[in-house]
Amino acid sequence: MINKSLVSIDDLSTEEIIQILDLAAGFEKEPDRRLLDGKIVATLFFEPSTRTRLSFESAVSRLGGKIVGFTDAASSSVTKGETLNDTIKTVSNYCDLIVMRHPLEGSARFASEISRVPVINAGDGANQHPTQTLLDLYSIRKTQGTLNNLNVFLVGDLKYGRTVHSLMMAMARWKTTFNFISPEELKMPDEYKIYLDNIGLKYYEHTDFTDIISKADIIYMTRVQKERFSDPIEYEKVKNVYVLRNSMLKNTKPNLKILHPLPRVNEIHVDVDSNPKAYYFEQTLNGIFVRQAILCSILGLK
């Protein structure tokens, strides 16, 4: 994938995904390698994001690269009315690679078409966030020893959550069994279920968040956001239903790990944090190694 932009997880072949995960495992053993010495990475955050931006900047710094960029559209020339087209064409003259987050969907694909240097999509609206998916895959493989034949439970907002859609589509490459747990209003959209039907993968839908999690290898939690509900009463009814508590983990499998893209609000009770099955903070650490691997793969550095 040398010099290729990373816009959507679907752009990567299964071999390319495995290569990135293997490379990331190398960075986990030895994170401080000055492979980006003399390289400049632009981080263009047209909308604020703490976690993703810091993770990328930390990954670049550990590799000895330099960072230019902005953290918010308000501090860029966007406020002067500059188009994305002009910003990308200009900035691509200043750097070796662009990391970009933008509120509009498809902005990363567009940027990758006009940029002189590769673009990594760090989130384009509700569309794609491929580096999150790769770090989720890394976390799953690391904790389970494999990506094959796992039972993955996706919980919370399955309708609007881009991370769960991308993760589901990616995990579908490894014969995963899926369980979807969500309120009626936030069910997994039909297009994804049709996709699973077509490739012959099993999935089960539930509205109750109960004992069925005893079968899970991975529980992937997401936030149920108030603004997603057309009827506020519906939100009040479900807001405390999709909360994971330590007591619910009693009969779960020993290999179970709980993942969450973060930030968390109340959907994982803090009493889960000390349970060894909680993995969401380690998951963010994995994000650094995976982003190091992605940066080096694209820039062709070993």
Added chain:
Amino acid sequence: MKEPKQLSVSAIQNGTVIDHIPAKNLFKVIQILGLDHIDNQITFGTNLDSKKLGRKAIIKISNKFFEDEDINRIALVAPQAKLNIIRDYEVVEKKVVEVPDKIEGIAKCMNPKCISNHETVKTRFRVISKENVALKCLYCEKITNQENLLII
């Protein structure tokens, strides 16, 4: 004896006749095929009675023959269009249009948050269903279906 006055779209010697265009989309067809920028003789009629379409339009272009790839670009606005290829006043070939696999620059993405609705970007779609037309935007990856299809 005077010949009776006649108002009709006259026959052409050589060229292409595009029939069964929905009357309301005539100018879109002209635009998509770039007929407003060529020097060939063109005659067209519109709001003609049609059993199938209610009101149809017809275009006759002298000395112009289209590649399938070009003509299929009108499939979104004139799915039932029929082409007659004329040589020496005779119809030598009939063609129907077919929805292509890719659509560029004709349709509008229905997602208001798509970059193509905010910057000067030529829209690009992969056609994922041809019968009930469904287009997947190559930018935002959202699907625009027949009911929401807008021609630029």
